[in-house]
Amino acid sequence: xxxxxxxxxxxxxxxxxxxxxxxxxxxxxxxxxxxxxxxxxxxxxxxxxxxxxxxxxxxxxxxxxxxxxxxxxxxxxxxxxxxxxxxxxxxxxxxxxxxxxxxxxxxxxxxxxxxxxxxxxxxxxxxxxxxxxxxxxxxxxxxxxxxxxxx
Amino acid sequence: xxxxxxxxxxxxxxxxxxxxxxxxxxxxxxxxxxxxxxxxxxxxxxxxxxxxxxxxxxxxxxxxxxxxxxxxxxxxxxxxxxxxxxxxxxxxxxxxxxxxxxxxxxxxxxxxxxxxxxxxxxxxxxxxxxxxxxxxxxxxxxxxxxxxxxxxxxxxxxxxxxxxxxxxxxxxxxxxxxxxxxxxxxxxxxxxxxxxxxxxxxxxxxxxxxxxxxxxxxxxxxxxxxxxxxxxxxxxxxxxxxxxxxxxxxxxxxxxxxxxxxxxxxxxxxxxxxxxxxxxxxxxxxxxxxxxxxxxxxxxxxxxxxxxxxxxxxxxxxxxxxxxxxxxxxxxxxxxxxxxxxxxxxxxxxxxxxxxxxxxxxxxxxxxxxxxxxxxxxxxxxxxxxxxxxxxxxxxxxxxxxxxxxxxxxxxxxxxxxxxxxxx
Numbered sequence: 001x002x003x004x005x006x007x008x009x010x011x012x013x014x015x016x017x018x019x020x021x022x023x024x025x026x027x028x029x030x031x032x033x034x035x036x037x038x039x040x041x042x043x044x045x046x047x048x049x050x051x052x053x054x055x056x057x058x059x060x061x062x063x064x065x066x067x068x069x070x071x072x073x074x075x076x077x078x079x080x081x082x083x084x085x086x087x088x089x090x091x092x093x094x095x096x097x098x099x100x101x102x103x104x105x106x107x108x109x110x111x112x113x114x115x116x117x118x119x120x121x122x123x124x125x126x127x128x129x130x131x132x133x134x135x136x137x138x139x140x141x142x143x144x145x146x147x148x149x150x151x
Numbered sequence: 152x153x154x155x156x157x158x159x160x161x162x163x164x165x166x167x168x169x170x171x172x173x174x175x176x177x178x179x180x181x182x183x184x185x186x187x188x189x190x191x192x193x194x195x196x197x198x199x200x201x202x203x204x205x206x207x208x209x210x211x212x213x214x215x216x217x218x219x220x221x222x223x224x225x226x227x228x229x230x231x232x233x234x235x236x237x238x239x240x241x242x243x244x245x246x247x248x249x250x251x252x253x254x255x256x257x258x259x260x261x262x263x264x265x266x267x268x269x270x271x272x273x274x275x276x277x278x279x280x281x282x283x284x285x286x287x288x289x290x291x292x293x294x295x296x297x298x299x300x301x302x303x304x305x306x307x308x309x310x311x312x313x314x315x316x317x318x319x320x321x322x323x324x325x326x327x328x329x330x331x332x333x334x335x336x337x338x339x340x341x342x343x344x345x346x347x348x349x350x351x352x353x354x355x356x357x358x359x360x361x362x363x364x365x366x367x368x369x370x371x372x373x374x375x376x377x378x379x380x381x382x383x384x385x386x387x388x389x390x391x392x393x394x395x396x397x398x399x400x401x402x403x404x405x406x407x408x409x410x411x412x413x414x415x416x417x418x419x420x421x422x423x424x425x426x427x428x429x430x431x432x433x434x435x436x437x438x439x440x441x442x443x444x445x446x447x448x449x450x451x452x453x454x455x456x457x458x459x460x461x462x463x464x465x466x467x468x469x470x471x472x473x474x475x476x477x478x479x480x481x482x483x484x485x486x487x488x489x490x491x492x493x494x495x496x497x498x499x500x501x502x503x504x505x506x507x508x509x510x511x512x513x514x515x516x517x518x519x520x521x522x523x524x525x526x527x528x529x530x531x532x533x534x535x536x537x538x539x540x541x542x543x544x545x546x547x548x549x550x551x552x553x554x555x556x557x558x559x560x561x562x563x564x565x566x567x568x569x570x571x572x573x574x575x
Contacts, residue, residue, distance in 0.1 A: 002573060004189075005522055009515075009573055018510070040514050041531040041544040064544065066512035067574075124518055 008120040008127070009067060012075075017067035022060040022077035029060065035137030036149045037129055042066065044073055046137040048080075056080050056088060059138065066130050072118055073134035079111040085142050092135045099128050172473040177465065178554045180205040191524030194559045199344055199372060199503055199550030200528050202397045204458075211457035212399060215450050223449055224423060224440075234449060241452035242439070248459045249389060249406050250380040256412065258405040258439040259447050263371050263392035264294040266405040267338075269442060270367055270388055271298035273415035274336060281307035284333045286359075288313035288321060289540050290343040290350065293533040295369050299338065313339065315540065319346040319495040327358050334359075337366045341373035345532035345548065346495025347478070347503030349377070356385055365411065371395055375552070376474055376501045378467040381406050393451060397553075398458030402451035405442070412438035419444040462553075470553055474502035477551045481560045485549075488567045494546045502551035505532075511570050513545040519573065520547075523566035525559075 029047035036043045044063035051057050059077040064070070080088050094112055098104045098119050107113040121131045140148035178184050181203045186193045195203060215237065221230035223238045239254070246254040260266040279285075285299050289312055299310055311334070313326040321339075330337075337359045341352050356366045365387035373379055374391045381389050388411070393402040407415075417424055417435050421444035426434040435441045462470065481504045485491055490509035508516060517529035528548045531538045538544060549563060 002569065005519055005573055008518070014574060039530060040512075041535060041538060042512075042514075043544075066514040068515070127514070127518060130514060 004123065008124055010117045010120065012117040013067060013071040016071035016074040020061075020070050020074035022058075022074065023062065024060045025062055026058055026060055029058065031141040031144075033137045033141035033145060034147050035133050035140065036147070037065075037069070037133050038149055039129065040066070042069055042130075042133065044069065044134050044137055046073075046134060046141050048138065048141050050085065050142075054084050056083050056085065061134060061137075065133070066127075068118070068121065068127055068130040069133050072131045075115055075118070076134050076138065079114055080138070088138065088142070092139060095135060096132055098122075099131050100125075172465070172469045174473065174554065174556055178556075180207065180461075181554050182206055182209070184554060188524040188526070189522050191522075194523070194525040194562050196549040196551065196555065196559065196563060197526045197528050198375070198552035198555075199395065199548065201394045201400070202375060202552050203554065204399070205397055205461050207461050208398055208454050208457045212450050212454040215453050220450070222446055237456075238447070238449050238452050241454075241456035244456040244459045245404055245406075248374075248379075248463070250382050251406050252382060252409065255438055256406055256409050258407065258412070258442045259452055260403040260405055260442075261401060261448070262394075262403040263369070263390050264403070266390040266403045267294045267369075268298045269405060269418045270338075270390075270407075270415075271302050273418055273442075275302045275306060275308075276416050277414055278335055279306055279308050282333055283308045283335045284311050284331065285309075286311045286313060286326070286329050286334055286337045286339070288326070288339045288350070289315045289537055290319070290321065290340050290346070290348060291338075291534065291536075292340065292344050292369065292371070293535070295338055295340065295367075296536065308335075309333075312536075315348075315537075317541075319343065319348045319497040319541075321348060321350045321355075321497075323351060323354055323358070326355065330359060330362050330364060334362070334364050337364055338369070339366070340369040340371075341379070342370075342376070342501045342503075343495070343497075343534075343537070344372045344503070345534040345537055345546065346497065346505050347372075347500040347550075348495060348497035349373075349499040349501055351499075352386075353384055360385065372501060372503070375462070376467075376471055378471075387411055393455040393458065396455070396458050397461055398455040399451045402448040402455050404455075407438065409438065412442070415442075417441050417444070421445045423447070465553060473553065474551050474555075477555055477557065477560065478502040478504060480557050481549060481551070481563075484560050484564045485567070488564055489571060491567060494541060494543065503548060504550070505546040505548045507543055507546055508567070508570065510574055513547040515574075516547045516567070516570065519570050520563060520566040523562060523569070525563050525566050527563070 029049045031048040034045050042065035047060045049058040059080045061073045099121050118131050121127045219233045221234045223235040242254045242257045245257045311329045359366045367388040368386045370391040389406040394400040424441045424444045494505040513529040530545050
């Protein structure tokens, strides 16, 4: 039983779940959105700082949730700095594919490789929304939508 | 009737019905309990969300489809007559189960939620206007909150919310203080679905009636565990659902006093609920049929009747004693799990145990115990205002039914202890 679960709850996830990175609300952030998972009541607020050239300079978040959703938000904030909005969108799509598609290929870049610790949710379909909540919220922030749910 | 007599949650001193309750025999009635989940025997601790179905109910429903099925109240043919008798027989069983004055006071709906919407909309049409007040409590399920909010936004009524204490007890004095000259209805739960709190419903009703205010009771979590006598309680409306009472989905029950029901306008229009129709004017039947537009849940009503027979064959006193024993065992056993905190420790409780754990979100708890074959509910239990009051976003909830055992509580406790191994 524990083997299956260790596949989901890898040490990196437990670490980010316990000690999330970039858990803050920077004053210079200029993109914000509130994400909500109606199934569990968890919510997350994403604060992004995007410069005039469209480069994401900083991503931070606030909120509480399960180990999966907090670790995913924390990891997301680490892999997006320096990306353009288009690159962030493309990364989200590949990440979502990794979380849902058993035949997803091996990650071909450093960012996706870092996110691969979350791919264990594939075996736990009820938990995919936990892993993607922060990403949906970031998309909403970029699009200028204030609120988003995983439904 | 006193509250204690109305509830019978705790076994009387010297009660030996726990020993008399043959859980192995009961388990044999539920085919699904032979299933395995991830290679482990299914430990089903989510009966408060939906109870499993005994073969007596499954057989009553399949035998209806196989031997005696037609639409009801329609044909002169033999099958229609037999099916109508069986369907109305289900209504009679519900009436006796609740000790209603007559079967005409039993309305079948799609589920409990539809029954709440029916009362909210029809009662609002007949009796509510701007500035009127409806009293609900912090313990309510969304089904007894949202319909009233929709009426509030449409008509400009106000909702008054009865507070609870930190243990989850319904606060009677604060409730009484909310009853005012504009209070037109009290709508409260009998048993909290998230915490298991048993509300002193007889006192709630008496205090409202002293001011001529009618009371709607959410009995979804009560009827599987407590013998309910709507006449002794003097409830004006009482709602429950079939699938939490070991019956099928697709059927809910609204009990209403006959005069109160017939004071309400129809809910939906259509066939079955009319006396006569011309293009100029339609006249409506009296309750219950005026609220049952269209083909009703025929086979579900027959299944619900079989579920009531099943519950009554076990006996509510024996069920309450069995489940009360399980609940107190679970509270004691789970309290030994490191980092676990019970949520909801009201003085009187039904067989629901809600909890949180240090360092593990309820969703993580749910996923982890699932791999040990244990089904618990995790989340806000459709009671987000209650979660906000308690300062949590979610809890894990184990709820017990007639088929659960202490050994299953031990499986849950061991699975919870493994969370520490995993999360360190």
